[in-house]
Every structure is written in C-alpha cells, then in structure tokens.
Amino acid sequence: MSDKPATKNLRNYLDLDQGKYVQVMYVWIDGSGENLRCKTKTMDFEPREPSECPIWNFDGSSTGQANESNSDVYLHPVALFRDPFRRGPNKLLLCETYHHDHKHTATNLRKSCKVVMEKAKDEHPWFGIEQEYTLVDESGHPYGWPNGGFPAPQGPYYCGVGTGKVLGRDLVEAHYRACLYAGIRIAGSNAEVMPSQWEYQVGPCEGIEIGDHVWMSRFILHRVAEDFGICITFDPKPIAGDWNGSGAHTNFSTLAMRKEGGLNHIYEAIEKLANAHDLHIKAYDPKDGIDNVRRLTGHHETADIKTFRHGIADRATSIRIPRQCADDGRGYLEDRRPAANADPYKVTERVVRTVCEIED
Numbered sequence: 001m002s003d004k005p006a007t008k009n010l011r012n013y014l015d016l017d018q019g020k021y022v023q024v025m026y027v028w029i030d031g032s033g034e035n036l037r038c039k040t041k042t043m044d045f046e047p048r049e050p051s052e053c054p055i056w057n058f059d060g061s062s063t064g065q066a067n068e069s070n071s072d073v074y075l076h077p078v079a080l081f082r083d084p085f086r087r088g089p090n091k092l093l094l095c096e097t098y099h100h101d102h103k104h105t106a107t108n109l110r111k112s113c114k115v116v117m118e119k120a121k122d123e124h125p126w127f128g129i130e131q132e133y134t135l136v137d138e139s140g141h142p143y144g145w146p147n148g149g150f151p152a153p154q155g156p157y158y159c160g161v162g163t164g165k166v167l168g169r170d171l172v173e174a175h176y177r178a179c180l181y182a183g184i185r186i187a188g189s190n191a192e193v194m195p196s197q198w199e200y201q202v203g204p205c206e207g208i209e210i211g212d213h214v215w216m217s218r219f220i221l222h223r224v225a226e227d228f229g230i231c232i233t234f235d236p237k238p239i240a241g242d243w244n245g246s247g248a249h250t251n252f253s254t255l256a257m258r259k260e261g262g263l264n265h266i267y268e269a270i271e272k273l274a275n276a277h278d279l280h281i282k283a284y285d286p287k288d289g290i291d292n293v294r295r296l297t298g299h300h301e302t303a304d305i306k307t308f309r310h311g312i313a314d315r316a317t318s319i320r321i322p323r324q325c326a327d328d329g330r331g332y333l334e335d336r337r338p339a340a341n342a343d344p345y346k347v348t349e350r351v352v353r354t355v356c357e358i359e360d
Helices: 005-014 110-119 169-182 209-228 262-275 277-283 323-328 344-355
Strands: 022-029 036-043 056-059 072-082 091-098 126-136 186-191 197-206 231-233 248-253 310-312 319-321 333-335
Touching: 022 072, 022 209, 036 056, 036 209, 072 169, 072 209, 091 209, 110 209, 110 344, 126 209, 126 344, 169 186, 169 197, 169 209, 197 209, 209 231, 209 344, 248 262, 248 344, 262 277, 262 319, 262 323, 262 333, 262 344, 277 344, 319 323
Parallel strands: 022 091, 310 319
Antiparallel strands: 022 036, 056 072, 072 091, 126 197, 126 231, 126 248, 186 197, 248 333, 319 333
16 A cells, blocks of 8 residues: 555645635535535635535535536535644535525435434433444455455454454554544544454544534545545445445443433333334435345344344344443443444434434
C-alpha cells in the first residue's frame, strides 16, 4: 500500500496560504441510502456552528434524489467537523437533503430520527455502534487475498498481528487518526474475523449525535481509502461461504439501564424488542432485510433472521447482554442484528421507538 504520487504532489499545494478563505466540504447521503456525495464551498470566514453555513443545493437528478425537470435539491447544514484532509480552518459539513417544497428527500432519515430523539430526551438514550467493513479492490475482491483464491480459514485474523494475519493496517490507522482530528467520537478499532475485514466503534453518543458521527466516519473512511487506492464495502456478506459477515452492532442504554438495578430495565427492553422483531429487521438494512438475510443465518456469530434470541455473553443471539453488565446489574444491551450498511438514523430511531414506547 504505497502512497500514490498524486497524493504526494497534492501536499505541495495544501501548504499554500489560503488567505482569509475557508473551504467547507458539504457532505450528504444520496438516493441509494448508502452512498455519500460531497462538494466544496468557499467561505470568507471560519464557521463555528452548522447554522453559520448557508443552505446550498445540488443536482438531485444525478444522485437519485430528483428528476431532470425539477432537479434542485437543497442541503441543510446539521453537523460540523474539522477537515483532516485540508486541515487548517477548513471544515467537513454534514447536511440533510430537502426538495424545493421543503419536504425531506426519501433518504433523509435524520429528520424523523431527530424528532424521536427529542421526545425521548428525558431518558437520555446512549448509543455505541460497532461499524464493520471490508477492504476490497475495484472488482470487489478482498484486499490482499490471493488472486482468484482464498486465504487460510478464519481463526488467526481477529485482533491479529503479524504479516499474513493482518491486511491493510496502514489505512485503518490513517482513518482512526483522521476521525480523532475531525472530532468524531471514535472509541476504538480492531481487525475482524475475516481477513481484510475491520471494525471501529463510535460512541458513546446521546440521541441524534450517533447518526451524525457514524455517517461522517464512513465518509472519512471512503476518503482515506482514496489515498491508498483501496475500496470500502459495507456489504453485510461480502464473501459467500464460511466467512463472517459485516454488521453494525448497536449498543444501547437509557438512564434507567445505567443506574443501580438497571438490569431489570434491560430485560424489559429486551421483551419489547422481541415483540417488535420483524419491524427491527426491516429497519436494519437499506433493503428492508433483503441484504441482511445473507448475513443473519444462525452461523458466524449471528442468530437466524427469523428467530429472536437473547443471552449473556452469547454472540449467536439477536440481543447480547455483556457479561460485565450482567455482573454489575446495570449497563447496556447490544443489538447484533443491524447490517453494516444500515442507516444509523433508522436503526437508532427504531430502537428508541420500541424501547421508549414512542408511537410511529
């Protein structure tokens, strides 16, 4: 994974004085509900809050969010981060998307999520999302795997170290540091069970913040991968066969769960989640469960997609209670069902609606 010449040359220009001007890169979710788009605006001051940045627009007919005859879609700033690529005063700006009539686009799931989080604010919902992903080449073949073949079976790769056991660590380290610089609440990172598969964790975050930080962390991951000439996939089952899939395990707690005696509240939440299993499966990937069915098979540390199971320290479950939380009698639960390509706004909204009993 050598540094691309173009990236080396770019550094010479990024050192140039940019005067009083600031580059703000507007970032948004496109019509796929999975991919991100971006474009940059010059501003003559350094914004400190999203509200200081103007509403902008783009051609929605080129992103699957409008038709050619009425193509303008508007970008409403919602979350501001430091830019780890241009650095200095420059910013990354996460945006919601709206049509000209002020109605949100179909893939703007942040809007309804924010309403739900506001209704549940007195319960202080905390989240941590474990984002798994796989490094691949442009053909979708996992990075570092033999051409047309497979590496040794799973076993030595999870949290591994050493040549032949770890693939792509340079990219992972670059992403981790870029997230810290940007202000993402990244909590950790590790190699995963399948070779060239990795995970990082975001959180704890309260309410809407988790979705903002996960989406921007994904953007930064794709952008870092450009510099290494590697592609990223969040496909829930990138390689068929005896290989682990990729999830976005979602850790969740309310204030009551975190207090003394919270384990009782955790079990109450699990009962509610069990009764709404089908609703959650539909919310846990962009295709209403069609993607996730390839991953949730009852094998490779999953519960079958049609079966709701829970347990303590059991990774073949829908909901896992960490051993430490069971011992402490309080803490959080882990929902292991969300796919790696799930929209964190949709996932967290569904969890809060169910557990905090907020009607659809």
